[in-house]
Amino acid sequence: MMQPASEPSLVDDPRVAVSDRRSILPISDHQEVDEISADNDENNERDNEDNRLFTTRDLSTVLVLFYINLLNYMDRFTIAGVIPKVQSYYYDVDNALAGLLQTVFICSYMILSPIFGYLGDRYNRKLLMGVGIFFWSAVTLAGSFIPEDYYWAFMLLRGMVGVGEASYSTIAPTIIADLYSKSMRSKMLAIFYIAIPFGSGLGYIAGSQVAELMGEWQWALRVTPGLGLIAVILIVVVVREPERGESEGGSHLGHTGFIADLRSLCFNKSFVCSSLGFTSVAFVTGALAWWAPKFMLLSINVQGYNETIDSVSWIFGIITCAAGLIGVCSGSQIANWYKKKNPRADPLVCAFGMLSCAPFLYLALALSRYNTPVTWVLIFFGETLLCLNWSIVADILLYTVIPTRRSTAEAFQILMSHLFGDAGSPYLVGAVSDAVSGPKPDTVTEFISLQNSLYMTAFVTVLGGAAFLFTALFIEKDKKRAEQIVRVEIKTRKESLLVEQVALEESHHHTENSESNDQYSYLNAPAPDTTYVTNPPPLSDISPVV
Numbered sequence: 447m448m449q450p451a452s453e454p455s456l457v458d459d460p461r462v463a464v465s466d467r468r469s470i471l472p473i474s475d476h477q478e479v480d481e482i483s484a485d486n487d488e489n490n491e492r493d494n495e496d497n498r499l500f501t502t503r504d505l506s507t508v509l510v511l512f513y514i515n516l517l518n519y520m521d522r523f524t525i526a527g528v529i530p531k532v533q534s535y536y537y538d539v540d541n542a543l544a545g546l547l548q549t550v551f552i553c554s555y556m557i558l559s560p561i562f563g564y565l566g567d568r569y570n571r572k573l574l575m576g577v578g579i580f581f582w583s584a585v586t587l588a589g590s591f592i593p594e595d596y597y598w599a600f601m602l603l604r605g606m607v608g609v610g611e612a613s614y615s616t617i618a619p620t621i622i623a624d625l626y627s628k629s630m631r632s633k634m635l636a637i638f639y640i641a642i643p644f645g646s647g648l649g650y651i652a653g654s655q656v657a658e659l660m661g662e663w664q665w666a667l668r669v670t671p672g673l674g675l676i677a678v679i680l681i682v683v684v685v686r687e688p689e690r691g692e693s694e695g696g697s698h699l700g701h702t703g704f705i706a707d708l709r710s711l712c713f714n715k716s717f718v719c720s721s722l723g724f725t726s727v728a729f730v731t732g733a734l735a736w737w738a739p740k741f742m743l744l745s746i747n748v749q750g751y752n753e754t755i756d757s758v759s760w761i762f763g764i765i766t767c768a769a770g771l772i773g774v775c776s777g778s779q780i781a782n783w784y785k786k787k788n789p790r791a792d793p794l795v796c797a798f799g800m801l802s803c804a805p806f807l808y809l810a811l812a813l814s815r816y817n818t819p820v821t822w823v824l825i826f827f828g829e830t831l832l833c834l835n836w837s838i839v840a841d842i843l844l845y846t847v848i849p850t851r852r853s854t855a856e857a858f859q860i861l862m863s864h865l866f867g868d869a870g871s872p873y874l875v876g877a878v879s880d881a882v883s884g885p886k887p888d889t890v891t892e893f894i895s896l897q898n899s900l901y902m903t904a905f906v907t908v909l910g911g912a913a914f915l916f917t918a919l920f921i922e923k924d925k926k927r928a929e930q931i932v933r934v935e936i937k938t939r940k941e942s943l944l945v946e947q948v949a950l951e952e953s954h955h956h957t958e959n960s961e962s963n964d965q966y967s968y969l970n971a972p973a974p975d976t977t978y979v980t981n982p983p984p985l986s987d988i989s990p991v992v
Contacts, residue, residue, distance in 0.1 A: 506685075507685045511685070514579065515618065517673050518641075519642050519649060520670055521586055522649060525604070527652075527654040527759040527763070528759070529740060531755070536594055540876075541877075545737075545874075549873040551605055552608065554606065555864060557861070559858075560861055563857020564853075566854075567850055576678050577613065578613025579610055579681070581606075583610070583670070585606040586667055586671050589607075590664040612857075615860060619638065619856055624690055635841055638837070642770065643766050646735060646763075646766050647765070648763065650766065652669055654666075690850055690852075714847065715917075716925070717842075720917045726910025726911075727910055728864060728868045730903045733868070733900065733902075736871075739758050739762050740755070742758050744892060745815055751818075770829070770833050773836075777835055778838065780834070781838050789922050789925075790921050792921065793838075793918040795834060796838050800908070800910040800911035802831045804911075845925050848931050848932055876899075882899065
């Protein structure tokens with residue numbers, strides 16, 4: 447009689463962590479779980495050796511991705527360095543419309559990110575990045591030729607820049623994750639994410655200085671397109687695209703459905719909470735990056751001094767570069783050091799940076815009317831603390847999400863952080879400032895209104911710190927679950943390949959035996975019937991032929 451099909455066991459469910467399986471298994475089966483745990487210990491002992499095994503081309507790949515990320519943020523904040531000139535050129539558009547310029551770009555960027563995230567998990571990543579960067583360079587250059595009567599067309603082209611950036615930002619970190627693992631991955635991500643504040647600072651500097659040198663702000667937009675074409679060539683020639691999951695030993699991992707990916711990400715508490723924390727980072731950086739140069743210019747004018755937007759953007763750019771370099775590197779190193787003592791180090795360092803940033807931002811805004819040098823110093827420390835978490839947040843995502851979902855996870859983190867972060871913060875700050883100041887305000891009124899509007903950034907940093915503290919509650923469990931899923935799938939695929947190989951060998955052996963039996967089958971054939979030969983029938987029994 448046929449036995450009924452057995453129910454799937456929780457022991458075989460890859461979503462169940464190793465530590466949880468001990469409560470499911472009988473005592474006699476604990477040995478298998480202990481062997482898996484021992485394998486984990488051996489893998490951890492080999493991490494230092496594995497991290498040293500990287501090629502020159504892998505390092506070159508990271509440097510090319512760093513270069514492109516640098517151009518990405520240079521282009522994004524070039525406009526911010528010359529925003530008063532843009533407002534004057536397009537018939538004195540108000541602060542709300544000027545902030546909307548950045549909002550349109552971020553909206554297209556965040557809407558298209560999930561699409562490129564889906565493609566990045568399934569198709570050639572080098573091709574996607576190359577096409578996206580070429581498109582981004584072309585529309586950036588085209589935007590510099592829009593006449594003053596067509597502000598809507600200029601805004602449209604700035605929005606189309608987000609198409610190119612979405613194709614790159616969702617994919618590049620996953621390539622680094624597939625090239626390196628563990629501590630070496632953290633170091634390479636730190637190099638990659640230094641480009642964000644460093645590139646932002648260079649955007650202010652390059653935009654303001656090129657505009658001053660050439661006499662027209664449009665020339666600020668004509669710097670990065672040529673450098674973008676060089677980036678496309680470097681992607682084709684230098685960048686190596688690894689197999690997804692290669693650094694974890696999981697080459698050729700299988701894909702799951704898009705809905706299944708989304709469901710998994712929604713139940714990944716570390717991913718959700720860290721994304722909320724990063725949303726706060728995006729809100730604050732977006733508001734400060736867009737309005738800080740103009741705010742500082744107003745504060746200097748209120749004190750009775752005369753400065754130009756070019757000189758203020760130059761100072762702010764240098765401060766942003768220095769703060770980014772120190773903040774990103776310090777955050778990565780502190781997290782790696784503290785991780786040896788506390789496995790929850792990554793989200794705790796992020797929380798410390800956000801909560802410590804709040805008082806510096808508040809004091810910088812409050813004292814800006816009285817002492818400019820002190821304000822610059824406070825802005826430097828605030829930005830440094832804000833930059834502690836850039837590479838750490840990316841690392842959290844990469845080790846709590848399995849390799850075949852990472853581009854999708856990057857895309858939806860971008861969508862969330864920009865939708866509730868820097869997509870609206872420049873416009874929100876500008877709109878609140880306009881509402882407080884009223885139409886055609888004087889310098890003092892405009893300064894006070896923008897100051898009061900920017901105070902919201904200090905409050906948002908506190909919310910971000912709370913989100914990272916919640917991340918610390920779940921980080922260990924989610925990391926172990928992701929590692930276990932990868933390990934089980936690798937083991938399953940190895941067993942499947944072994945079964946296929948054995949079946950192939952048996953089939954080949956059976957074919958050889960069949961051919962051998964056919965060749966010598968006459969030796970085993972039955973003897974022919976010789977009855978008519980030995981005992982012929984009487985002639986009378988043979989019918990005559992008619």
